[in-house]
Amino acid sequence: MIDFEALFKISYGLYIVSSGDKIKGNGFISNTFFQVTSEPVMFASCCSKNNYTAELILETGAFSASILPENTNPTIITNFGYKSGRDIDKLNGLNVIYGETGVPIVLDDCIAYLECKVVETIDVGTHYMFIGELVHAEMMDENLEPITYAYFRKVRKGSAPKNAPTYIDRSKLVKKQPASDFNKFKCLACGYIYDEQLGDPSNNISPGTKFEDLPDDWVCPVCGTEKEDFVKL
């Protein structure tokens, strides 16, 4: 028996893992970035094979990780965690520098950053685990508190989307919701709940509108996340 609630008790941080170069740079939100050895210092980053950033890490053989604070701007989480660099230019308008390996490093909402050169790529099915040796690390603002995945879930009411290695399908969780004619759908980015019974008055969506009947271009009224990144409660 697997109690999937137990998996939520594992601690993680949240990072923007970036790769590419000045011409095509990109990054994604990751909670699975962690140190694996100290001599030499090496880190692992688990990256979905569907992520655009995976292609860039395979191409360049390097990646950076920006450590995010508790008060990270929600737009950073939405753009880097729920949208793909195949559809939008995520680095546009941000404070970005390029490291020793040439990869982009996002400095917005950055406590410190690390830059790694890939020494091994492990195929773990849906994801690659990139093992990288640390080549550069720098502190940007040591007074900020790093955000944890638990804080993101509990305080900021966020959840990881399907591409995250730690995504858990709600049907696997023991606590079930009571049945009702109207359903509720939660925005994975900011925790906003679309309640079919109430509709979305801010966008002239009448009470009783089923989630599947919302217009295709309807987005979360709080943070702008698209319909596909809502989950049924």
Ligand SMILES: Cc1cc2nc3c(=O)[nH]c(=O)nc-3n(C[C@H](O)[C@H](O)[C@H](O)COP(=O)(O)O)c2cc1C
């Ligand atoms: C809280 C959170 C944690 C995530 N952790 C991971 C992760 O560790 N690995 C991963 O591949 N995707 C993770 N994701 C999903 C990616 O950030 C997301 O699929 C992103 O849109 C991929 O962007 P890209 O296609 O531009 O590379 C996470 C997302 C969120 C919001």
